[in-house]
Amino acid sequence: MPNDERLVNEQHLEPLKRHPEGRALRAEVDLGRIARNLGRVRTASGGRGIWAVVKANAYGHGAVPVSRALEEAGVHGLAxxxxxxxxxLRxxxxxxxxxxxxxLRPEALPAASAENLTIAVVGPEHLDDYARALPRHPVRLHLKLDTGMGRFGLLPSELGEHLLQLQRLAPWIEGAMGHFATADDPDPGFAQRQRGVFDACLAQLADGGIRxxxxxxxxxxxxxxGMLGQDTHVRxxxxxxxxxxxxxxRALGLEPALELVAEVARVKAMPAGTTVGYGRTFVAPHPLQIATLACGYADGYRRDLGNKAVVGFQGRTFPVVGRISMDYLTVALPLDVHLAIGDPMTLYSGNPDAAHSLERLAQLLGTIPYELTCALHRRITRRFTP
Ligand SMILES: Cc1ncc(COP(=O)(O)O)c(C=O)c1O
Incomplete structure (x- = not known):
């Protein structure tokens, strides 16, 4: 049985330490904004208990510092x-x-129990193993119900078949959960169906003595x-x-907590006709300056933002030109903009209305902001303000 030390790849989890002369790329994370957003979400969800979701390195923001801030701000727990x-996190x-x-696979229960983790039961296959292990290695369980996401969870049709096994687990079952597939859809029809399935599953469990x-x-x-029905908690x-x-x-006043900032690594004045980057996809239409920033697709800045995105500098925005390369991108500025090595440029803005906000860039790419923040590589320095 693997011990918990071997389950963690320390090298991967430990962020690279930044040398003062190293790459000048940082994610500025405002923990105060996260705490205020929590307050807004708490109000919107009628004061229900909050399981704050901090998976994937807190959506790229930095798992441990964000979790500490959320813990201090009084969440029920972290997911x-x-x-x-x-x-x-432990x-x-x-x-x-x-x-x-x-x-969790049953063989990992001792490690989870030793660290007092709560585990979602995501299917019927290990219920007997869990029942055998839990008396010695107790963990709290949350039963995942597949109400329409079609991914993890017991299907309603499986509940009856596995009721006896679930009853053996009842002393450890603290929660029941589902997950909406279409919470963002203006048509609430499918979400309402999922809610109905969830309620029916809870009633079926209650009939079997599991509450x-x-x-x-x-x-x-x-x-x-406000699609929260009789839920006690939100995620x-x-x-x-x-x-x-x-x-x-937006009406709730949510404040983006992350800005991605890169310092100018090189500046060059270029004559008209100069081409920039791989494939020569940008040709300078007139004399201009090219600023090279140490941020590329290896950092999570999407390659298809080349010749599309803008960056912020001194209250204005300037275009990202040419292809994004692995470690660098290039920005075009007029010759009269005063620019020096080390000047900070903002790649992802904390102002939701800016052309380089995460939402606007995600729209530009036909994706969602989750994908952009989760992609921020661990080699990027995270700087946290309280
Ligand atoms: C099971 C589960 N619950 C909650 C969440 C949080 O979703 P959101 O970030 O849309 O609030 C996620 C996110 O992917 C999830 O997978």
């Missing part, structure tokens, strides 16, 4: 995706409940839209980071 992510000194959303004290089905968008992620694609989210 991660895997055992490794849970252990990372090693970082997090003491509140930590829920592993992605489930989880916690019930949660709602992510950020469900909180913002917001994106909104805590101040990001949202919903008008309801």
């Amino acid at each position: 991660v995706s895997s055992l490794e992510e849970g252990l990372e 090693r970082g000194g997090i003491e509140c409940p930590v829920l592993v959303l992605g489930g 989880p004290e916690q019930r949660h089905h709602g992510n950020s968008d469900a909180c913002l839209r 917001p992620g994106l909104a805590l980071y101040g990001l949202t694609m919903l008008a309801e989210g």
Whole structure:
């Protein structure tokens, strides 16, 4: 049986230490904004208990510092995706409940129990193994119900078949959960169906004597839209980071917590006709300056932002020109802009209305802001303000 040390790849989890002369790229994370966003989400969800979702390195923001801030701000618990992510939080000194959303193989139960992790039961296959292990290695369980996401969770049709096994686990079952597939859809039809399935599953469990004290089905968008039914808890992620694609989210005043800032690594004045970068996709239409920033697709800055995005500098925006390369990108500025090596440029703005906000860039790419923040590589220095 693997011990928990071997389950964690320390090298991967430990961020690279920045040398003073090293790459000048940092994610500025405002923990005060995250705490204020939590307050807004809490109000929107009627004061329900909050399982704050901090998986994937807190959506790229930095798992341990963000979790500490959320713990201090009074969340009920934190939700991660895997055992490794849970252990990372415990090693970082997090003491509140930590829920592993992605489930756990039975052989990892001793490690989870030793670290007081809460585990989502994501299917019927290991119920007997769990029942055998839990008396010696207790963990709190949350039963995942597949109400229409079609991914993890027991299907309603499986509940009857596995009721006896679930009854053996009842002393450890603290919660029941589902997950909306369409909380962002203006048409609430499918979400309402999922809610109906969730309620029917809870009734079926109650008939079998299983009454989880916690019930949660709602992510950020469900909180913002008040789709919370009889739930006791909610599981917001994106909104805590101040990001949202919903008008309801903007109306709530959510504040983006992350800015991505790169210092200018090189500046060059270029004559008209000069081409920039791989494939020569940008040709200078007139004399201009090219600023090279040490941020590339290896950092998570998407390659298809080349010749599309803008960056912020001294209250103005300037175009990203040429292809994004692995470690660098290039920005075109008029010759009269005073520019020096070391000047900071903002690649992702904390102002949601800016052309280089995460929401606007995600729209430009036909994706969602989650993908952009989660992609921010661990080699990027995170700088946290309280
Ligand atoms: C099971 C589960 N619950 C909650 C969330 C949080 O969702 P959101 O970030 O949209 O609030 C996620 C995110 O992917 C999730 O997978």
